[in-house]
Amino acid sequence: MMDLAAAQKVLKTVFGYDEFRPGQRAVIEHVLAGDNSLAIMPTGGGKSLCYQIPAMLFDGITVVVSPLISLMKDQVDALNDSGIPATFINSSLEWPDIQERLAALHGGDYKLLYVAPERLDSAAFVNALAQLPIDLLAVDEAHCISQWGHDFRPSYLALSTAIEQLPTQPQVLALTATATEQVATDICQQLKINPNNEVNTGFARDNLDLTVVKDQDTDRYILDYLKVNQGETGIIYASTRKEVTRLTKMLTGQHIQAAAYHAGLPDDERRQNQEDFLYDRVQVMVATNAFGMGIDKSNVRFVIHAQVPGTLEAYYQEAGRAGRDGLPSEAILLYRASDLQIQRFFIDQSEMDEQHRLRSYRKLQIMNQYANTQNCLQQFILRYFGEESEPCGRCSNCRDDREAQDVTTDAQKVLSCVVRLRSRYGKGIVAQVLAGAHNQRIRENHLEDVPTYGIMRNQRQKTVGELIDFLTAAGYLASVGGQYPTLQVTSKGVGVLKGETQVFRKMARQAKRLAPEDDAL
Ligand code: ADP
């Protein structure tokens, strides 16, 4: 067993840092003790050092499995610049080049070898690895191994078999910034990590202010934001390439230095745009979710999602790219219920199996709840990752000083309608029934005869839908099922129906038009 003093020394002499960041010491201790371990730290928390420092202390080689092929060269160059002998092998290299690197690894020229997970699918490559003195296998973005996660990559499944084939039986360090308890358990099982060797520094990012903005004009909002935050660097995420292109044009048309990034752009253009952003030649990167994994740009001040993403994990990971330097930063979600359709479309179109599809719908519902909750946004996210916390005091909900209004009567109307409909319908139909809509679906199912039909006909269907979203996010209703979820009243909702619980909701300002005496109505 090596001692921590040696690690501390490498931290200082090789990397130039005086102190470990939270979690780093504990993880390195596990690694130096020879345990397989799992490190869960937020983006920017300093996961790389957790394997780079042990790599410098071990006699043999540390193999880093990372899905970020496009960044491997940069990462390795940066290490070489700091005097750390590292190299990479991925699909961008020709076979002779690969052999040359393997020979150099044999000769002890390198401490670190970065590989893409796809490499491990190749028996020839695993064979070549088996000839090397490998001490440690670091698995970056380890959540990709789990089908419960939001970014499952089948090639990660080859990892455990590959490890078994290595005669040196290297120890494993899995690292991720995004893992629900279920995903963490899955990682531990697959990579044979004792759950006691999990180091979790928590997911909270105290320098990140979360905001949800509803139903605003996207272009107007973004332009106003950029005007107020002049010169600050940020990322704007959109769901489709088309919207990325449109937003980029819109911004450059307003003389804002913006570049686009999505998988449909030619390689060289994409790379160029990425570099322009990394080296501050453009202010704003407009991108699909293809952009960002592993991007170590520290001074990103804001991440705006112009459209709602498909999962809360993806959202938090993308949002977390703001403020890696620890300075105050903003993550803003521009929400429109209609944008959920895009994500539903993606799920419908994808080739995942039925179980996975259901899970994706479920995740989208949770994302929708995040957008509609009136409780602390950070608390909502942390709870999703299995962590209890106090309200953050910074997010748009914590800052929302509108007075909550008693909406118990309306809530009771919605809840009793759901009961009357025997929990067989989803939000759309329930809102239509309450608002007294006339259409074929209503007629065919004889829903005009339901006792609660039209009891909210003085309100717009959209408004009723928003109330349903609110009641769902607040836990009075549950949205159950996959593609066509149905609404059910929860036990909390039953309390409202029985008159035991009141429901309070902060309402949009314009809803306060009523004169005080009208409130009694
Ligand atoms: P992650 O992979 O967890 O997102 P990185 O490993 O890329 O984060 O580290 C983020 C940044 O923090 C890097 O610029 C890194 O050099 C810096 N960093 C890491 N550890 C320390 C430390 N102990 N002290 C100061 N800076 C650190």
Ligand code: ZN
């Ligand atoms: Zn909050």
